Amino acid sequence: MEVTLLHNSPLEVVIKAIRKCYASEGxxxxxxxxxxxxxxxxxxKWELGPKDKALxxxxxxxxxxxxxxxxTFSFDIDGLSRAALQELARHRHASLSVKSTRYTLKEIRESxxxxxxxxxxxxxxxxxxxxxxxxDLQALLKVKDVPNDRAKYPLPESFxxxxxxxxxxxxxxxxxxxxxxKGALWEMRDLAEEVFKLIPNDMKFVFEDxxxxxxxxx
Amino acid sequence: MEVTLLHNSPLEVVIKAIRKCYASEGxxxxxxxxxxxxxxxxxxKWELGPKDKALxxxxxxxxxxxxxxxxTFSFDIDGLSRAALQELARHRHASLSVKSTRYTLKEIRESxxxxxxxxxxxxxxxxxxxxxxxxDLQALLKVKDVPNDRAKYPLPESFxxxxxxxxxxxxxxxxxxxxxxKGALWEMRDLAEEVFKLIPNDMKFVFEDxxxxxxxxx
Amino acid sequence: MEVTLLHNSPLEVVIKAIRKCYASEGxxxxxxxxxxxxxxxxxxKWELGPKDKALxxxxxxxxxxxxxxxxTFSFDIDGLSRAALQELARHRHASLSVKSTRYTLKEIRESxxxxxxxxxxxxxxxxxxxxxxxxDLQALLKVKDVPNDRAKYPLPESFxxxxxxxxxxxxxxxxxxxxxxKGALWEMRDLAEEVFKLIPNDMKFVFEDxxxxxxxxx
Amino acid sequence: MEVTLLHNSPLEVVIKAIRKCYASEGxxxxxxxxxxxxxxxxxxKWELGPKDKALxxxxxxxxxxxxxxxxTFSFDIDGLSRAALQELARHRHASLSVKSTRYTLKEIRESxxxxxxxxxxxxxxxxxxxxxxxxDLQALLKVKDVPNDRAKYPLPESFxxxxxxxxxxxxxxxxxxxxxxKGALWEMRDLAEEVFKLIPNDMKFVFEDxxxxxxxxx
Numbered sequence: 001m002e003v004t005l006l007h008n009s010p011l012e013v014v015i016k017a018i019r020k021c022y023a024s025e026g027x028x029x030x031x032x033x034x035x036x037x038x039x040x041x042x043x044x045k046w047e048l049g050p051k052d053k054a055l056x057x058x059x060x061x062x063x064x065x066x067x068x069x070x071x072t073f074s075f076d077i078d079g080l081s082r083a084a085l086q087e088l089a090r091h092r093h094a095s096l097s098v099k100s101t102r103y104t105l106k107e108i109r110e111s112x113x114x115x116x117x118x119x120x121x122x123x124x125x126x127x128x129x130x131x132x133x134x135x136d137l138q139a140l141l142k143v144k145d146v147p148n149d150r151a152k153y154p155l156p157e158s159f160x161x162x163x164x165x166x167x168x169x170x171x172x173x174x175x176x177x178x179x180x181x182k183g184a185l186w187e188m189r190d191l192a193e194e195v196f197k198l199i200p201n202d203m204k205f206v207f208e209d210x211x212x213x214x215x216x217x218x
Numbered sequence: 219m220e221v222t223l224l225h226n227s228p229l230e231v232v233i234k235a236i237r238k239c240y241a242s243e244g245x246x247x248x249x250x251x252x253x254x255x256x257x258x259x260x261x262x263k264w265e266l267g268p269k270d271k272a273l274x275x276x277x278x279x280x281x282x283x284x285x286x287x288x289x290t291f292s293f294d295i296d297g298l299s300r301a302a303l304q305e306l307a308r309h310r311h312a313s314l315s316v317k318s319t320r321y322t323l324k325e326i327r328e329s330x331x332x333x334x335x336x337x338x339x340x341x342x343x344x345x346x347x348x349x350x351x352x353x354d355l356q357a358l359l360k361v362k363d364v365p366n367d368r369a370k371y372p373l374p375e376s377f378x379x380x381x382x383x384x385x386x387x388x389x390x391x392x393x394x395x396x397x398x399x400k401g402a403l404w405e406m407r408d409l410a411e412e413v414f415k416l417i418p419n420d421m422k423f424v425f426e427d428x429x430x431x432x433x434x435x436x
Numbered sequence: 437m438e439v440t441l442l443h444n445s446p447l448e449v450v451i452k453a454i455r456k457c458y459a460s461e462g463x464x465x466x467x468x469x470x471x472x473x474x475x476x477x478x479x480x481k482w483e484l485g486p487k488d489k490a491l492x493x494x495x496x497x498x499x500x501x502x503x504x505x506x507x508t509f510s511f512d513i514d515g516l517s518r519a520a521l522q523e524l525a526r527h528r529h530a531s532l533s534v535k536s537t538r539y540t541l542k543e544i545r546e547s548x549x550x551x552x553x554x555x556x557x558x559x560x561x562x563x564x565x566x567x568x569x570x571x572d573l574q575a576l577l578k579v580k581d582v583p584n585d586r587a588k589y590p591l592p593e594s595f596x597x598x599x600x601x602x603x604x605x606x607x608x609x610x611x612x613x614x615x616x617x618k619g620a621l622w623e624m625r626d627l628a629e630e631v632f633k634l635i636p637n638d639m640k641f642v643f644e645d646x647x648x649x650x651x652x653x654x
Numbered sequence: 655m656e657v658t659l660l661h662n663s664p665l666e667v668v669i670k671a672i673r674k675c676y677a678s679e680g681x682x683x684x685x686x687x688x689x690x691x692x693x694x695x696x697x698x699k700w701e702l703g704p705k706d707k708a709l710x711x712x713x714x715x716x717x718x719x720x721x722x723x724x725x726t727f728s729f730d731i732d733g734l735s736r737a738a739l740q741e742l743a744r745h746r747h748a749s750l751s752v753k754s755t756r757y758t759l760k761e762i763r764e765s766x767x768x769x770x771x772x773x774x775x776x777x778x779x780x781x782x783x784x785x786x787x788x789x790d791l792q793a794l795l796k797v798k799d800v801p802n803d804r805a806k807y808p809l810p811e812s813f814x815x816x817x818x819x820x821x822x823x824x825x826x827x828x829x830x831x832x833x834x835x836k837g838a839l840w841e842m843r844d845l846a847e848e849v850f851k852l853i854p855n856d857m858k859f860v861f862e863d864x865x866x867x868x869x870x871x872x
Contacts, residue, residue, distance in 0.1 A: 074667045154351065231510045290508050384508070
């Protein structure tokens with residue numbers, strides 16, 4: 001699995017939002033303030049101040065996390081199994097754009113090496129079953145013209161997919177809590193770990209109370 | 219696939235809601251009015267009047283369908299493939315409770331006949347591939363102790379699942395529109411057809427502008 | 437404020453949903469099982485069994501409350517202030533159909549007694565201010581033809597509105613938790629109390645861990 | 655009313671998402687491609703290519719707009735009336751952080767000039783009513799200690815509020831469609847116009863099919 005952070009919005013919007021509720025904009029101690037789209041990311045020496053950081057920790061502790069919805073992340077997730085996609089899609093407060101199976105089937109038909117299309121479970125026998133199945137499917141598709149909408153049914157759930165995933169920090173906290181726990185599917189734990197690693201270091205504190213067992217070696 | 223309608227709320231709530239917006243409760247021409255939970259379903263001779271029916275058609279035509287959210291349906295869907303579940307789960311304005319794969323794997327281990335566990339695509343070769351895969355997986359699980367969280371990876375997408383699905387009429391209209399169209403996955407078309415059939419006859423008009431090709435033979 | 441429960445779906449759907457996840461349908465100890473729309477509410481002697489009740493308590497304790505989304509409630513809420521509507525509308529996982537101000541302004545113009553249009557705060561001076569304002573507005577509207585879209589701007593926030601509100605049990609738990617707490621707006625506390633009272637007695641246990649201070653005198 | 659665009663995510667994420675679905679990443683004709691968070695906004699000469707622009711237009715035309723959810727905007731909206739906030743809050747696919755009335759009441763108590771606290775409707779008589787009401791409320795609060803939770807009830811709906819609003823492009827299209835139409839509340843039309851003006855010029859085409867009457871004089 002390969003995960004890339006494509007974009008995240010700045011933490012400043014969250015601070016603005018919290019301070020808006022309490023009408024305490026003047027008490028912000030973060031660096032050069034935010035002045036809109038065009039100039040904000042080029043020259044500004046923005047740095048999170050200790051008072052503002054404490055404020056975010058406060059709203060997290062008191063569970064007033066709706067202000068965290070202003071912070072959004074977009075990830076490119078490549079090589080997740082269809083089995084794990086079933087679980088990822090159940091997080092309804094997020095946006096998914098997933099590679100169509102129509103195109104993936106085209107790739108199977110044409111490929112000489114099928115191994116890269118499958119997620120490795122670590123069990124050689126299980127992985128062997130998935131591989132044999134994919135080879136048998138390819139062999140069939142080479143000799144028989146079957147519509148994609150039916151041809152995808154024998155695909156093993158270990159088959160890899162690829163997607164763009166956008167989620168806000170409030171939902172991401174929930175995702176990390178559920179999917180980094182010991183009861184979670186191992187592949188989802190791996191995904192949670194990758195996602196957490198990619199969160200910019202100065203934003204990690206927004207999520208750290210939720211991540212059991214996920215180590216940050218950045 | 220076997221679909222059952224477990225429950226739906228009454229159309230009266232929608233009429234109440236529309237007439238609330240326009241403060242026109244007095245103009246309702248439906249039968250004996252709604253008097254709360256306890257007595258409403260036992261004796262009431264409630265029947266949709268022509269003015270109220272026209273009113274619902276009007277809000278549909280003018281796309282003010284938020285009032286349709288008060289009408290909810292709960293279905294028991296049994297025997298849908300994991301392939302189709304991928305698509306069903308993408309309708310985020312709905313609630314799903316899905317049979318855990320942990321339990322389904324237990325059933326595979328113990329079963330003598332594996333055919334009923336698979337959705338039939340109508341293509342004997344594809345179905346043969348799925349069946350062989352499931353038999354091979356069963357054979358492996360009989361001799362090797364593999365945790366369920368890994369054992370499920372070689373499962374073919376044709377593997378059947380089972381779920382309870384609750385959706386409101388506004389989202390259901392969107393579901394029926396998308397999933398009854400010619401471009402939809404054949405199994406989703408079948409599901410859309412089953413779902414539409416199960417909608418009580420006196421509520422079908424709420425959905426009929428959206429259903430292409432779905433015939434109602436009730 | 438007058439609140440009526442228009443409809444709720446049956447608890448059986450929730451039990452079906454939980455037992456579906458664990459494939460434990462056979463272990464249900466509730467009365468005569470659910471057999472679809474037509475015959476379920478007429479003759480069935482359905483009664484929640486102790487094992488099923490314990491199961492619901494278990495999923496609540498372990499915070500797996502997505503299955504509670506299958507249980508929906510529709511309320512008719514009459515006489516809530518526009519001030520409280522601001523807060524109610526912020527619960528985004530619910531459906532609201534609210535009386536249009538266009539129609540309420542028509543009623544002001546024509547009414548001889550304006551007191552019933554205002555929520556009483558219990559402070560005679562504040563209520564006097566609201567009343568005087570409404571009288572002044574009426575007097576103006578009698579001599580000047582102002583479009584409703586502007587005429588509503590001087591209305592006091594104590595002005596009453598009316599709505600149909602549909603919410604599922606998971607969101608309702610969140611609503612009751614937040615709005616029955618001591619920090620909540622007094623009118624929202626009143627609403628939470630009314631709503632809780634109207635929940636059928638055999639379903640109240642689904643919500644009781646959340647309701648601080650709300651007494652059930654049913 | 656003063657509206658500022660605090661942040662928007664880049665259009666590249668949308669193009670990535672669409673091309674992901676169709677596995678056509680290689681056909682993108684936009685400038686220097688996106689390489690993650692750190693370096694993407696500093697030096698890259700990113701420019702939307704004609705093929706990618708046509709692709710976005712295509713998904714809009716064919717109503718496959720879920721990929722637009724990856725594009726998010728955060729606005730600071732200052733000086734919106736509480737009347738208009740009622741309507742804004744009904745767009746549930748968006749995040750709002752609103753100035754608490756507790757703090758606004760503090761400001762009323764202390765202020766010498768109350769006019770800036772009110773939205774001007776253009777009708778001198780209506781505005782006079784709102785102003786007189788606010789003066790009377792201030793006078794009362796100076797001599798009587800009333801809790802804020804009750805003191806806010808006589809406030810006129812023309813009273814200004816302030817908020818941070820984050821919304822994705824799919825929901826924003828729906829907002830602009832509804833709120834720029836002739837039937838919309840005049841203040842919401844003004845808001846829609848301000849919001850549309852602030853959308854970066856090279857993204858305006860994503861919204862232009864929806865905006866009736868909103869002129870772009872940028």
